[in-house]
Amino acid sequence: MLPANTPRSFYRDAGRIAAFRGAAGDGTAPAGGGYHPEDWVASTTARFQAAPAGLTVLPDGRPLTDAIAADPVGWLGADHVERHGADPAILVKLLDAGERLPLHVHPDGRFAASHLASPYGKAEAWVIVDAAPDAVVHLGFSRDVGSDELAGWVARQDVGEMLASTNRIPVRRGDAVFCPAGLPHAIGAGILLVEVQEPTDFSVLLEWTGFDLDGAAVGHLGLGFDEALRCVDRAAWSEARIRGLAAARPGSTTRPGVERLLPTAADGFFTAERLRPAPDAVLDPAFSVVVVTAGGGELSTGHEILPVRAGMTLLVPFGAGTCALRGRVEAVRLLR
Known part of the structure; x- marks a missing residue:
């Protein structure tokens, strides 16, 4: 049983993780309110350029990374170790959107390997635990967007145009949504979810105005926006294609x-x-x-x-x- 692991972030929580975890009565609930909207669960992944923030420490005081390194087969199994080494190859979070997250993109594995020296990109998925009646996520562009158009939006921080060009998808408790790497997305306010993802903290910010960070300086993974924006899927995603991201397999x-x-x-x-x-x-x-x-x-x-x-x-x-x-x-x- 793990205690909360809530590194500081740049967007606000609404105290939902504290309320959710506090209900367990096990002494693991974090303080609510402020800029701690994520609980990194069983994490062997550090915040981008901010280690050791994000890494899980077990109740006995050992970093989870050290425990796995000492007994990778016991923790992960021989087949997993053969495929991935002493690496769980996933990251799980609780996420409490106290405000809408900025529109952003995660690179895929090919881009991460060539630009960020990582075998993993950041595909992710969300399982909705609780949601306000009007809760939505923004997922993919609803029309083709040119590279110059996207670069202009980002440079001018033309948030209205960017959001108007995305698909707005209502979500409710129990929904599950897969978000492929490269797809522009933003989680709307009023949502508590469980997120599973590839084990990286790579994000390219398309939007940062009004958030507690200097996106122009840190929003491009150190690559510069000319290069970083190459990881963005700018193609139109139809309603049918978007529905496919939220559909479990038949006979699930x-x-x-x-x-x-x-x-x-x-x-x-x-x-x-x-x-x-x-x-x-x-x-x-x-x-x-x-x-x-x-x-x-x-x-x-x-x-x-x-x-x-x-x-x-x-x-x-x-x-x-x-x-x-x-x-x-x-x-x-x-x-x-």
Whole structure:
């Protein structure tokens, strides 16, 4: 069971993480309000150019990176280590949008490899835990945007034109949305979500006016905007194509109590499952994060039985073996 890990950010929270985690009554809730809108869960990824901010420290005082390095097979499993080395290859966050996030883009793996010396870009997905009645996300451009037009918007900070050219997608509790790398996006105010992503902190800002940072200086990953904007998908995304990002695969209930949440396009990056025990949800061995979103019950492993309740974030190592979640409980499980 992990405590909160809330590095300072440049946009505001609304206290939703504190309220959500405080409901667990386990002493792990952060202070609410201000500029701590993200809880980095089981993180081996540091904030961009701000290490060690973002890295998880286990309850016993060990950095998670050190624990995994000392026993990668026990934490991750032999097959995972063979494919990815001693790297969980995902990052999970709780995110509380106290205000609309700025429009921004994450590079894909090819761009990250050639420009940022990283094997990972930043595809991501969102599972909505709570949302205001009018909550929306902005996802992709609704028409083709020329490179000069985009560069002009960014240079002038023409936020109205940029946002007017995006797709506005209403979201509600329980929705899951995949956001491919390269796609311009912004999470609207009034949303609490669980985010799973590739393990980087790479963002190219298209917008920064009114936020607590100097976007002109730091919004291009040190590449300059002429180069950084090359990672942006400027093509039009139709309504049908956008709907495909939010559609789980047909027959998404893979076994009793376990529902796959994301479209097949996410398969190469991560998996998100909703757990609703019926009567048990059986979890195969894997390094995974479980966020308990409602109710209460217990998670049993080959070694222990752990009482769980809404607001808890749990790190399950591969070595825990096959686990079972039972009770009147709902949770989200994230894994590679």
